[in-house]
Amino acid sequence: xxxxxxxxxxxxxxxxxxxxxxxxxxxxxxxxxxxxxxxxxxxxxxxxxxxxxxxxxxxxxxxxxxxxxxxxxxxxxxxxxxxxxxxxxxxxxxxxxxxxxxxxxxxxxxxxxxxxxxxxxxxxxxxxxxxxxxxxxxxxxxxxxxxxxxxxxxxxxxxxxxxxxxxxxxxxxxxxxxxxxxxxxxxxxxxxxxxxxxxxxxxxxxxxxxxxxxxxxxxxxxxxxxxxxxxxxxxxxxxxxxxxxxxxxxxxxxxxxxxxxxxxxxxxxxxxxxxxxxxxxxxxxxxxxxxxxxxxxxxxxxxxxxxxxxxxxxxxxxxxxxxxxxxxxxxxxxxxxxxxxxxxxxxxxxxxxxxxxxxxxxxxxxxxxxxxxxxxxxxxxxxxxxxxxxxxxxxxxxxxxxxxxxxxxxxxxxxx
Amino acid sequence: xxxxxxxxxxxxxxxxxxxxxxxxxxxxxxxxxxxxxxxxxxxxxxxxxxxxxxxxxxxxxxxxxxxxxxxxxxxxxxxxxxxxxxxxxxxxxxxxxxxxxxxxxxxxxxxxxxxxxxxxxxxxxxxxxxxxxxxxxxxxxxxxxxxxxxxxxxxxxxxxxxxxxxxxxxxxxxxxxxxxxxxxxxxxxxxxxxxxxxxxxxxxxxxxxxxxxxxxxxxxxxxxxxxxxxxxxxxxxxxxxxxxxxxxxxxxxxxxxxxxxxxxxxxxxxxxxxxxxxxxxxxxxxxxxxxxxxxxxxxxxxxxxxxxxxxxxxxxxxxxxxxxxxxxxxxxxxxxxxxxxxxxxxxxxxxxxxxxxxxxxxxxxxxxxxxxxxxxxxxxxxxxxxxxxxxxxxxxxxxxxxxxxxxxxxxxxxxx
Numbered sequence: 004x005x006x007x008x009x010x011x012x013x014x015x016x017x018x019x020x021x022x023x024x025x026x027x028x029x030x031x032x033x034x035x036x037x038x039x040x041x042x043x044x045x046x047x048x049x050x051x052x053x054x055x056x057x058x059x060x061x062x063x064x065x066x067x068x069x070x071x072x073x074x075x076x077x078x079x080x081x082x083x084x085x086x087x088x089x090x091x092x093x094x095x096x097x098x099x100x101x102x103x104x105x106x107x108x109x110x111x112x113x114x115x116x117x118x119x120x121x122x123x124x125x126x127x128x129x130x131x132x133x134x135x136x137x138x139x140x141x142x143x144x145x146x147x148x149x150x151x152x153x154x155x156x157x158x159x160x161x162x163x164x165x166x167x168x169x170x171x172x173x174x175x176x177x178x179x180x181x182x183x184x185x186x187x188x189x190x191x192x193x194x195x196x197x198x199x200x201x202x203x204x205x206x207x208x209x210x211x212x213x214x215x216x217x218x219x220x221x222x223x224x225x226x227x228x229x230x231x232x233x234x235x236x237x238x239x240x241x242x243x244x245x246x247x248x249x250x251x252x253x254x255x256x257x258x259x260x261x262x263x264x265x266x267x268x269x270x271x272x273x274x275x276x277x278x279x280x281x282x283x284x285x286x287x288x289x290x291x292x293x294x295x296x297x298x299x300x301x302x303x304x305x306x307x308x309x310x311x312x313x314x315x316x317x318x319x320x321x322x323x324x325x326x327x328x329x330x331x332x333x334x335x336x337x338x339x340x341x342x343x344x345x346x347x348x349x350x351x352x353x354x355x356x357x358x359x360x361x362x363x364x365x366x367x368x369x370x371x372x373x374x375x376x377x378x379x380x381x382x383x384x385x386x387x388x389x390x391x392x393x394x395x396x397x398x399x400x401x402x403x404x405x406x407x408x409x410x411x412x413x414x415x416x417x418x419x
Numbered sequence: 420x421x422x423x424x425x426x427x428x429x430x431x432x433x434x435x436x437x438x439x440x441x442x443x444x445x446x447x448x449x450x451x452x453x454x455x456x457x458x459x460x461x462x463x464x465x466x467x468x469x470x471x472x473x474x475x476x477x478x479x480x481x482x483x484x485x486x487x488x489x490x491x492x493x494x495x496x497x498x499x500x501x502x503x504x505x506x507x508x509x510x511x512x513x514x515x516x517x518x519x520x521x522x523x524x525x526x527x528x529x530x531x532x533x534x535x536x537x538x539x540x541x542x543x544x545x546x547x548x549x550x551x552x553x554x555x556x557x558x559x560x561x562x563x564x565x566x567x568x569x570x571x572x573x574x575x576x577x578x579x580x581x582x583x584x585x586x587x588x589x590x591x592x593x594x595x596x597x598x599x600x601x602x603x604x605x606x607x608x609x610x611x612x613x614x615x616x617x618x619x620x621x622x623x624x625x626x627x628x629x630x631x632x633x634x635x636x637x638x639x640x641x642x643x644x645x646x647x648x649x650x651x652x653x654x655x656x657x658x659x660x661x662x663x664x665x666x667x668x669x670x671x672x673x674x675x676x677x678x679x680x681x682x683x684x685x686x687x688x689x690x691x692x693x694x695x696x697x698x699x700x701x702x703x704x705x706x707x708x709x710x711x712x713x714x715x716x717x718x719x720x721x722x723x724x725x726x727x728x729x730x731x732x733x734x735x736x737x738x739x740x741x742x743x744x745x746x747x748x749x750x751x752x753x754x755x756x757x758x759x760x761x762x763x764x765x766x767x768x769x770x771x772x773x774x775x776x777x778x779x780x781x782x783x784x785x786x787x788x789x790x791x792x793x794x795x796x797x798x799x800x801x802x803x804x805x806x807x808x809x810x811x812x813x814x815x816x817x818x819x820x821x822x823x824x825x826x827x828x829x830x831x832x833x834x835x
Contacts, residue, residue, distance in 0.1 A: 196647025213646065217692055228799055229681035229704045230629065230773030231612025234671055236797075241682055242668055245661040252658055255650055265645035266657055267692045269685055276633055276683045276702035278800075286692035288645045357646030381652075383644055384694075 007048045011399050012392040014100035018044070018084075019092035028089040028386030029096075032132035034062065034170035041084050045099065045124050052107045054122065059180045062126035062172045063139045068106050070119045070410075076186035078409055080105065080402070081123035083139060083361060087131040091388020097376070097395065098191045099124040105403040109410065116410035118186070128361055132157050132166075140361035142180045144368055149174055187336070187409065188365035190373040191402050193390050195358050197381030205397040206344050206351035207375030208337050211292040212363045213261075213355055214329035216301050218287045220247065220308065223318040226273065226281035237279055241271060243317045244283040250307045251287060258300055263357060264289045292329050292355045330363040333370035336405070340374060343404045349397050374401055423464045427815050428808040430516035434460070434500075435508035444505040444802030445512075448548035450478065450586040457500050461515065461540050468523045470538065475596045478542035478588045479555045484522050486535045486826075492602035494825055496521065496818070497539035499555060499777060503547040507804020513792070513811065514607045515540040521819040525826065532826040534602070544777055548573050548582075556777035558596045560784055565590055603752075603825065604781035606789040607818050609806050611774050613797030621813040622760050622767035623791030624753050627708040628779045629677075629771055630745035632717050634703045636663065636724065639734040642689065642697035653695055657687060659733045660699040666723045667703060674716055679773060680705045708745050708771045746779040749786040752821070756790060759820045765813050790817055 008014035021044060022029045022037030031037045042064050049056045049066030056066045064084070082098025102122040109116065123143075130136030133155050141147035152163035167173045199207050224240035248266050255264045265288040272282040287304070291297040305321055312319035337353075344351040354375070362373040376398040379389040424430035437460060438445045438453030447453045458480050465472045465482030472482045480500070498514025518538040525532065539559075546552030549571050557563035568579035583589045615623050640656035664682050671680045681704040688698040703720070707713040721737055728735035753769075760767040770791070778789040792814040795805040 194647065195644050197652060198647075198649075201652075215646070227797060228611050228774060229683055230631070230679060230706050230775070231610065231614075231799075232679065232773075232797060233614075233676055234668075234679055235676065236613060236617075239681075241664070241685070245664040245668075248657070248661040249665055252650075252661075260649055260651065263646065263648065263650055265655075265693070265695055267645055267687075267694050267696060268690050269657070269687045270690075271683075271685045274684050274686075277681070277704050278683050279681055280683060288693050290646050357648070358644060359646070381643060381648060383647075 007051060011101055011104055011395045014104065015092050015096060015395065018096050018100060022086065024089065024386070026386045027092070029086050029092055030088050030090065031084065031086045032088065033085050033127040033138065034166040035132070038085060039170050042124060042126070045084070045103070049103060049122060052103065053110070054106070058172070060172055060174065061138065061142050061167065061180055062170060063143060063180070064124040066103065066122040068110055068116060068120040070117055071115050072117070075118045077119040077121055077184050078187040078189065078406065079121050079123050079185045080189045080406065081125065082190050082192055083125040083128035085127045085129050085131070087129050087384045089386060090384050091386060093193045093378075093388050093390050094195065094383055095128060095192075097193055097390070097398070101191045101399045101402055104399060105406055108403055109407055113407065113411050117412045118410045120406060120410055125361055133163050135163070136359070137361060137364055140364040143182045144364045145181050146364055185365065185369055187369055188362060188371040189402065189405065190360060190362045191398050192360060192373055192375060193383065193388070194375040194378045195381070195383035196378065198354055199352060199375060199377035200379065200381065202352055204350045204352040205376065205394050206349050206401055207354045208340050208344070208351055209332050209356045209373045209375060210337065210353055211332065211355045212330045212360060212373070213290040213292045213357050214294050214297045215288065215290045215325065215327045215359070216297060216323060217325035219284060219322045219324050220244075220287060221282065221284045221320045221322070222312065223282050224280065227279045229277040229279055232279060238316050239279050240283040240317055241280045243311055243315045243319075244269070244285055246311050247308045248285065250311065251304055254300065254303055254307065258296065261355060262289070262291045262296065262300060290357055294329055297329070327359060327363070330366045332362070332366060332372040336370055336372040339408060340372070340401060340405055343401050347400060347404070349401065374398060423467060427517055427520055427811045430520065431508050431512060431811065434512050434516060438502065440505065440802070442802045443508070445502050445508055446504050446506065447500065447502045448504065449501050449543040449554065450582040451548070454501060455586050458540060458542070461500070461519070465519060465538065468519070469526070470522070474588070476588055476590065477554065477558050477583065477596055478586060479559060479596070480540040482519065482538040484526050484532060484536040486533055487531050488533070491534045493535040493537055493600050494603040494605065494822065495537050495539050495601045496605045496822065497541065498606050498608055499541040499544035501543045501545050501547070503545050503800045505802060506800050507802060509609045509794075509804050509806050510611065510799055511544060511608075513609055513806070513814070517607045517815045517818055520815060521822055524819055525823055529823065529827050533828045534826045536822060536826055541777055549579050551579070552775070553777060553780055556780040559598045560780045561597050562780055601781065601785055603785055604778060604787040605818065605821065606776060606778045607814050608776060608789055608791055609794045609799065609804070610791040611794050611797070611799035613794070614770055615768060615791060615793035616795065616797065618768055620766045620768040621792065621810050622765050622817055623770045624756050624760075624767055625748050625772045625789045625791060626753065626769055627748065627771045628746045628776060628789070629706040629708045629773050630710050630713045631704065631706045631741065631743045631775070632713060632739060633741035635700060635738045635740050636660075636703060637698065637700045637736045637738070638728060639698050640696065643695045645693040645695055648695060654732050655695050656699040656733055657696045659727055659731045659735075660685070660701055662727050663724045664701065666727065667720055670716065670719055670723065674712065677771060678705070678707045678712065678716060706773055710745055713745070743775060743779070746782045748778070748782060748788040752786055752788040755824060756788070756817060756821055759817050763816060763820070765817065790814060
């Protein structure tokens, strides 16, 4: 079989060689050499399996098993091939590899399907090389255009356009990127959190990808000498910041446990041990599956932050710099998945996704869902990312069965 | 007079040209070209005034007005010539320039003194180029030796020893640095805080230079995805850090107002908006004029920090990395100064110094004091540093009168 993998466990190891690192991590950022090698290896594998394979102009890779009737609907199945820096073997890769194996298995056992089945290996989802995420699915769905990469550089100053051109893609590439022929989108992914493991479940059926609001809070006070400025004379922006962050976490306790909020980034100026800071900037990330709850929480923290800054005579700005509305996954698809899990004795859980995924770009335009398998200790974006072969196989089983029911009339369960 | 200044206001402007910047700031870090030019300009001025001038092996500059009896005691008067990066014109410089003008004025009016009067322009006090402060006064008093600079580099990787050699000094220089012949040390300095201005006083008579303890607090938790980790599962070191800093400021309120504490430096790992931090390190600076109060406060915060880290299941270390005991200034000298202020109708205030100064190195070995003049708005270490000519003259008047009483028997007030 030309060295290509035959099981999902083998496939994970096989793909992880592209960009693989000594500690078990993988770095395969958009348009990098390991990224190019990985996409071309996937292309060869899918060609060898008899799929009709092509790249689009930005490097999304497709492998199509054509329906009896070429005008039949198309089910797109897959995830992204890129990783964060020093990421793991599973994030994204699992969804691409499982799609190939599922379609190949159906092709071998059940022959030509009643709908077109198409694997996608999205060029980019992580936003880890350039400050722009879901480039692959965003272009396919028309959320992005080439305008979005104008002026975007990586940390080495390489422009997005140059990186794309050097990898053999770009605006002069003949293939159209926008797709209007997708009727269903399915994604299989690791959870990247500890819920499934903690509950002892193999499958997570995602109902909602949570909404997010990310803020930048900038507090300005008065820098002074740490030794000569009495406490009562200070306008210390760090004192303001810690009071705000305490208040943020206290308020989060009053909401339901689906609400998560995080201060991940703090920068202090001038950041010297014996100088009262002049300025503190920190980020707040808030997520919840219900838009009204998200809005209510964010209004509450904004009020509280303003009160604190007024009390302490600090200048204060709160800037919303990233915002995603909650996205519902398709109920009909999820009902089919639950039945499959029950029939196959696979313990499952209805849940929300706290992380963003390519699926959320497709949900507004066609029936879409995403299925999770457990992440050991909830660890992701790390060389320590791990999912057992048993769970990888369980996810592949659910995906294969779902596609079978959607794509073969004789199964009597076509949802499309 | 060869372009040399004749008033303290002129002298401040004259010296600020060495390392002067467009915004009115001054950068004259140890052994830099502006530093060398400043010390040589001071040398020429003092030679022109008839003082016996010499450098020692590390670049401290001395200008001596010899007593009638060469075996008479020696009064050393001065401050430091170095600045922080983008500092002001007054910090350090004022004390050197006022010493020259005071001695010259006495020499002109009262002739040869009964004790040796010696100006010192310490090579370094700020610790701004190399992580080592009070190099000049520390070497003269024997607190430091050349051992202390082994392995010490500046931020460009230049060794302390190479910088010293390139400026024309170093271990091969013939002059001894340690001085055992100093009988009194006097320093005039800007306050670097707002007390005098707020109280409407021209002169601060320093009773104590406060003790300091500086800690580094390192908190380790568990880094995780900001979207997929429920609040109840988190071990967030930043949440621990903000609770500790809030507790620190609350506890400070329970102490007297001489206690000051500052968190000036915070670093968060990995410091990414959508990742729960793995580690937070912050500094705590605590100062008080009474050692027992300082110790009691620090024991209290250490207990509270440990409680918080235990409650939150965080790993925690608290490292004391800098410690200075409170230093008393000489009471007899301060009584003379108060009388001088009263006689000259100069409003004065007894106070503590929250900042460290060269004077604290001399206090353990000879009668020592430091006199402050106001800093506008308390600003220091900034191009905005400013003291009015009136206050500069008031400080010079007090210093001149004090030295006169100490150095001329006919004044009937020799303290030595």
